[in-house]
Amino acid sequence: xxxxxxxTNGKSEPRDRRPVLHICLTxxxxxxxxxxxxEPAAGSRLHDAVVSRLRDRDLEEAxxxxxxxxxxxxxxxxxxxxxxxxxxxxxxxFLGADLADDMIDYAMVYAASRTGVVMPSKRAPSLRDxxxxxxxxxPDDVPEQRDxx
Numbered sequence: 258x259x260x261x262x263x264x265t266n267g268k269s270e271p272r273d274r275r276p277v278l279h280i281c282l283t284x285x286x287x288x289x290x291x292x293x294x295x296e297p298a299a300g301s302r303l304h305d306a307v308v309s310r311l312r313d314r315d316l317e318e319a320x321x322x323x324x325x326x327x328x329x330x331x332x333x334x335x336x337x338x339x340x341x342x343x344x345x346x347x348x349x350x351f352l353g354a355d356l357a358d359d360m361i362d363y364a365m366v367y368a369a370s371r372t373g374v375v376m377p378s379k380r381a382p383s384l385r386d387x388x389x390x391x392x393x394x395x396p397d398d399v400p401e402q403r404d405x406x
Contacts, residue, residue, distance in 0.1 A: 280304040281328040284335040306357035344373025349387040
């Protein structure tokens with residue numbers, strides 16, 4: 258049976274409701290060839306910057322970071338996705354390590370949203386046009402279904 262409040266993961270322990278920032282480690286800026294062999298990929302630099310800034314801002318426990326080998330969004334450059342149980346997920350492109358704090362701020366606003374919807378006006382100006390796609394929550398993970406929602 259599905260827990261309508263998404264409080265457990267089918268076991269006795271509470272379900273982790275923190276947002277997850279999935280960051281592609283192999284991404285490079287759109288239109289550019291492979292990074293120099295001795296240099297980390299731009300996606301890896303984004304990941305490292307987010308992890309470092311979470312630590313600096315004492316937010317390591319607020320947001321989970323999930324490194325991904327490839328998100329198949331190469332035409333949109335460095336990519337990341339934001340997800341949480343029962344919420345819309347978002348895929349963003351055209352990112353760079355310089356946007357680490359903006360991505361963290363976006364994840365914090367996302368965490369506070371009941372459905373995961375964060376209007377562009379609530380995102381940093383640098384992130385207003387980076388959303389490539391959004392994906393609905395799994396139907397079994399949504400407490401109440403609405404027609405057309």
